[in-house]
Amino acid sequence: MAILSTLLAVSEPTGFWPSIIRAFDAVTNNYVLAIIFLTVVIRIIWGIIDTYSKYNQQKMNAVQQKMQPELEKLKAKYEKTPELLNQKQNEVYKRYYGKSYYTGCLVMLIVMALNLVIFFTLFSGLNTMASFNIDSSYNNLKFSYANTLNVIDDYFDGNYQDADKLAYFEDYQSLGIVIETLEDSSQTISLVKYQRDGEDFVLDEYGNKVIEEVLNTTEYKTDFGYIETTTNTVDGVTITEEKAITSNDYIISIINTIFPTYGEGEEEGSKEIILIENYQQLDEEGNALLDEEGNLVVQDLYLSTAVQEVSMNFVIENYEENKDSFLWIENYWLADSPTVQSIISYDNLVAQIGSENIESGEDIIYNSFMLDLQDARGRVNGYYILPILCVLVSTLSILLNNLYTKRKSKKEGKEPVKQQGAAKWLQIIIPVMLGIFALFYNSVFAIYMLTGQVVSTIILPLQLLIVDKLTNRKKKDDVQTVDYSRKF
Secondary structure, three states: OOOOOOOOOOOOOOOHHHHHHHHHHHHHOOHHHHHHHHHHHHHHHHHHHHHHHHHHHHHHHHHHHHHHHHHHHHHHHOOOOHHHHHHHHHHHHHHHHOHHHHHHHHHHHHHHHHHHHHHHHHHHHHHHHHHHHHHHHHHHHHHHHHHHHHHHHHHHOOOOOOHHHHHHHHOHHHEEEEEEEOOOOOEEEEEEEEOEEOOEEOEOOOOOEOEEEEEEEEEOOOOOOEEEEEEEEEOOEEEEEEEEEOHHHHHHHHHHHHOOOOOOOOOOOOOOOEEEEEEEOEOOOOOEOEOOOOOEOEEEEEHHHHHHHHHHHHHHHHHHHHOOOEOOEOOOOOOOOOOOEOOOOHHHHHHHHOHHHOOOOHHHHHHHHHHHHHHHHOOEOOOOHHHHHHHHHHHHHHHHHHHHHHHHHHHOOOOOOOOOHHHHHHHHHHHHHHHHHHHHOOHHHHHHHHHHHHHHHHHHHHHHHHHHHHHHHHHHHHHHOOOOOOOO
């Protein structure tokens, strides 16, 4: 299958994360697996930092438990004087925490800042990669379609009335498109006729259709642009003018040649080349198509219909071979949502790659083949599975952490410290935020978030065990440093 090799409208993203992701992709040959392995590595490394953060939080919680009764007394005593209450509470904080209070807060802020930096820089990197890959996939399909029309146009060589050549298209189901890569890595595209044995194709030992005849072969192009030169003589003076014809200009000219357009009042089909009159229509399974009254459905078979069938078969084959799917997600560069179609709409394509990267006439080319691809292979891109899992796993991780804290406090015979203010709201906001990101952005990033939450939840017991060991060792060291020397 042909692979797009020229520069695209959206340049390939560079930077820290895209470079690392491509390195993992080179090993796994799959972006999703690359993201999963990268996330595991990040979370394991981050787990070491997070363990120290949890240990620091544990120390602060222990101090919080000690001063809680004193804070409650102050709250009752100075309930009607908030300013004085705040002053007295700060005095208690300084007495219990000392400098460690500010150090602990600083550590927590640094850890939180690093976490946010990783989250949003990776989010930005994956968004640029999504735009690039969506643009790349679309252009690959676009040039597959354009090259099919080009090889057919070259086959007719401007004479669409050639009866011998038109006869081949009467049996358009036997026609196909073949790509061949040459020794110099260039590619050719051929219009071929396959052998048939009755209604079935003849297959070789590998299950491939056997080619009966190669009708035409030409170079496979990813850029149809050229310079058009015109020469006119005015008053004995020769004037040469050059005009740049873009790829889109050329592709649209082929489309307009093969698929006639009709103005207002013109009869539909009047400009078409008829291959077979009263052609019997077939359903998707190849059976005769009947109307509601049981009569055979017949309609003139046009050359444009046959050409579109041959072209779309090749485009669909290309789509199936190169689509970025993973499990239930048809296109992992789009959101896992039933409101998002797996075949990207034109408006979403413009939004993804930016209107500044859309060439003139792109909507005409898009509508010429992508709408048929939507009918043939389009479906919902997902079922909200990733957003739901992100929320559930994140919530589970928070609940496990809270359960551990409660059990530890109960074991030590202390009243567990209740989460208040921002800390309490963060336990709700974080799962919701992850769910929103997974809902509205590409599935690759949602897989990163989900994998990160799963790994964090799995290593949480080990982290808590290490924190307990460090805490117990700290208690023993504190006991051993008590001064028993005699005073004289």
